[in-house]
Amino acid sequence: MYNIIYSSGGVCASEGFFADGVSAGLKKEKAKDMAFIYSEDECEVASVFTTNKMCAAPIRHFRQMGDFKTNFIVINSKNANAMTGEAGIEDIKEVLSNCPLNVKNPIMSSTGVIGVRLPKAKIIDGMKLFDLTKRDSASASKAIMTTDTFAKEIAFKVKLDDGSSFNIGAIAKGAGMINPAMATMLCFITTDAKVSKDEMQATLDEIVKSTFNAISVDGDTSTNDTVLVLANGRSGAYEKEAFKEALFKVMHFLALEMVRDGEGATKLVTYKVTGAKDDREAEIAAKALSDSLLVKTALFGEDPNWGRIASTIGASGVEAYEEKLKISFDNLCVYDRGEILFDAEMEKKCAVVMQHQKFTISCDLGIGDGNFKAYGCDLGHEYVKINADYRT
16 A cells, blocks of 8 residues: 655655756746756656657657666757757757766757757856756746746655655646647656666556546647656655556646646536447547537637537547437536437536536447546637747
8 A cells, every 4th residue: 555645846856856947048038948857866767759750859869869867857948949850969969968067868858939940059058057956846847838827847755555655746838739649748757766667668658648648738749749757766665556646646637737728728628438339439539529629619618519529529430329429518418318408498507517617528428338538628819819929
């Protein structure tokens, strides 16, 4: 048995880790735009990256490094270093050659505008401001923001039955271009658990399916999507199921925070699909709902338009029949296996649900045992404004 307790400190909650954010002049008005995460001990690394074929230079550089341990990540916002070819990788190598002397196999991660070379001089000068004794995870989380409206961090302490314990914490950014198959998102997770690289990678691969790969803001998949988990083993403690649950809690929390911060989003919606032929079909249907622009705009208008839900399910390609389908807004069933329950009184009740910041749309396909939950948000005027002004 084990006990997982909310903690504080983000990526610095894990023993031996340090982090901070600085201003290198990449953003306007001296806003923080560069961050680092540093461990006194070398770390095992697990990773998941974008499925976008035009993946950015930092991801290609990471993949070229092979099997390695690291103790340092440098992150910049404002510039994605994507679509920059081999020159983008060479820029990374030059930047990393200027890292502090006590770092091993440093990693670089970037987010921002695509198609612009890294401002190397500013970034190298920015690294001179890094103080590797700082433990300011909140500052680091602010530095990696782009269109985010709030910083995102979380931490837990895991107490095991034998009296030992380990920590896990994270920072993340993400608000727009978020789509199942990863997102315009960066997530950096630290732990002092004594976990092997192979077991950590397998656990990450499993959990990402029901967390970051289950969310959608606008249906776009970024060039830079990155999740990195660093484990320095400092605590000497580990238990497989405890680590798995703690990692899930970290990633699930941050995934929902990204949806909640979905560039003008006002609602966080869970799409719960049950009764599908199998889990894969449930996943397809749930993600179709979370991606649908017609559904998103109905959410923004607080319109309980269940017809759009049914239409999206039907168009998703999964096995579905109108005489078996049930649709509910929270606990209000509006369509039950061929019977329309959506009268004037029910519409009023559903409209109240639609005014909530969080609610669930449930679809029971009535065919098998497949189930999946996806997460999404509404889409309104503010999303258009933020993205129309993104480069200015």
